[in-house]
Amino acid sequence: MPNKTFFWFFLPTGLAMILFIGLPIISTGIQSFYAQHDQVVKEVKKCDPFGCTVSIVVDNEETSKIREAKPLGKFNGFGTYTDRNHLAVEEIKKFWNETESFGAFVDQVTNLPFYKALIFTLTYCLFVTPNVLLLGFIIALSLNAVARKIRGPLIFGTILPMIVTPLVGSLVLFWMIDSQGIIGANIQNLMNDPYLSLKSSKTLTWITIIIYGIWHHSPFAFVVFYAALQTVPQEPIEAAIIDGASRIQRIKHIVLPHIYPVVTFVALISLMDNFRVFEPIIGFSAEGSAQSLSWLIYDNLVNEEVILFGSAAATSMMTIIGIAILLAPVLIRTWKEFKTAR
């Protein structure tokens, strides 16, 4: 496609992306450098049906004056980024000096909210992404091999997990693993431990969420792989069969190299999706044991009665940076291939 045609083709999409993705990110970025003004409080008498007390309220007249002068808030630089609820620079320095062993240091650091969330998010990505790729590929291969007649219904059945709304899917599983649910009760029987609960143990909660993630995301990988498999040329495969190559050898040397770009694509999308893991945490009510970066943002925005825009913005920016870092190796590789191809 000539560059000019491409430009006009891409323009509407590009504009929409700048308007609905680019500008909001810039605004979030700016917001993350600001904190609220110092609160002006005053002591007043408060009376309710249970009696009167003297206590403090925010002085709205004073506050609105300050707000009008500087609507964005107090400039905080990287203050929000480095505070305890985010990168916790000072706390980490302190832990490093105070703790005796490296294990104790790691313990202290992973107790900080941001790192706790980061570790869960990374663990989730690390386990879910490869398994999704693998499972999706195996399903695609198997379905490609079954008779055409039953393929349609089978494909439909396979993509069901993707069709089910994430929240509904996780809720169904949540009820099944309840200590009185079908899975939970059976595991208790199996382990002969009436106190075993999938929901109260941190490790088991993580495993549940990861299994759910694999179940939910595999169909996407499957659909893309299945489409790619249809484009594999038959001649080299037939030639390989004649040469006596086994099924595994054929997959390894012909099919995989052919669909390799698609694998990269699925890996990229999958990584991005998994890094933003959020719905299963809500669906499984797993806030106690598993927090992800997206959940932290949500928590700052809605779980408090006071909304923490600065904190949420800072975490959002760091999530974007995190995704960029994760994707960097794949992107660099694609770029290199693109250059050599030219």
Next chain:
Amino acid sequence: MRKILVTLLFLLFGTSAFADCNIKSGSINILANDFPALRTFVETSKQCKGSADFKVTHSSEHNKIAVPALTANPSEFSARIAANSSIVPLMNQDLIRPLDDLVKKYGKGIQDSQLITIDGKVMAVAFMANTQHLYYREDVLKDLGIAIPKTYEEVVAASEKIRASGKMQYPYAAAYKAGWNLAEEFVNMFIGHGGEFFKSGSAEPNINNAKGVATLNMLKKLSELSNPDYLTHDSEAIKVEWESGNVALMTLWASRSGTLLDDEGDPNITKATKLTGPATVGGGNIPAATLWWDGFTLAKNRSDADAEATFRSLAHAASNKKMVADAADQAVWLVEGFVPGPKSIGVIEAVKMGAKPYPMLPQMGLMHGALGSEIVEFLQGKESAEQALKDVEAAYISKAKEQGFL
């Protein structure tokens, strides 16, 4: 405290006139939590809408919508049914209007004790009271010869006895779901131990002390007697546990007693379900519970005509003797004419015992939020009480600094 007793017990003899409902114009849009008493309240006010537009949104997610919806100008809602805690963010952001003029003009039937005044200005009109208190299974306690527990130490002892008897594996329940619910349990227990959340006159946290540790240890003891999934259980979930007969002692909101004692579910369990006041803890004499009021507030960013129409229609409900007589078992109404029934025992006992109201401080929401996430690991046995309290304070301090409270 005396005020509420007067309100609750002697209201029969009062006289009042209903607010008149001759509303000519304006539009009314109400945001409220979703439980039976509030639905009754809003329905009653609808009878008095005159020729105004009337809309209502009942949502358990009301806290998440309130501030953004009322910040808009004109605001989406003309009124918000709030409580001690949820009025604070509205006050912090200056989103609600003083009601003095309207009360004077249209609030004939509203009693003085219903008015929430802050700095001399009426900011809300309360109509019901709420608290968390103990529920017990009379049959189970009688069988095992256990007296009705008055303190949380007795609750623990009773639960252990029930477990030892083999009747129930997890005899105790409370809403310990990580987040708001769990933090609320901490708040109750901490107040029961006589704790103050902030150093006097400042927003500096003050929970990492012996009282905080005692609070956490008691929560832990109780959690060990609860269903192992307790960190995922909210009020609704423990209500279900109770109705399935898995629990014999429970701390739950008074406003939920109506659904526990209704005709649905096993009649034997319903019959044996009894209410008592909140328990004390650690030898303290005030209950480990907080008092709550629910009341209505009016949005600032809305025309005066709308505010007037909304006030008149809501005032009709907030002074409606017929409503409180018909729905006497749905809530402990603060409205004139309410005769407390057996389902109001919890709140009345709490008031008699001198329970404190939930602290209405601008920075309390941040403390509540920090508690909800940072004490979980202690309950899971992953860190010490001191460490958990240190974490809560540190998390709170960062948030309070960002919000400009420190």
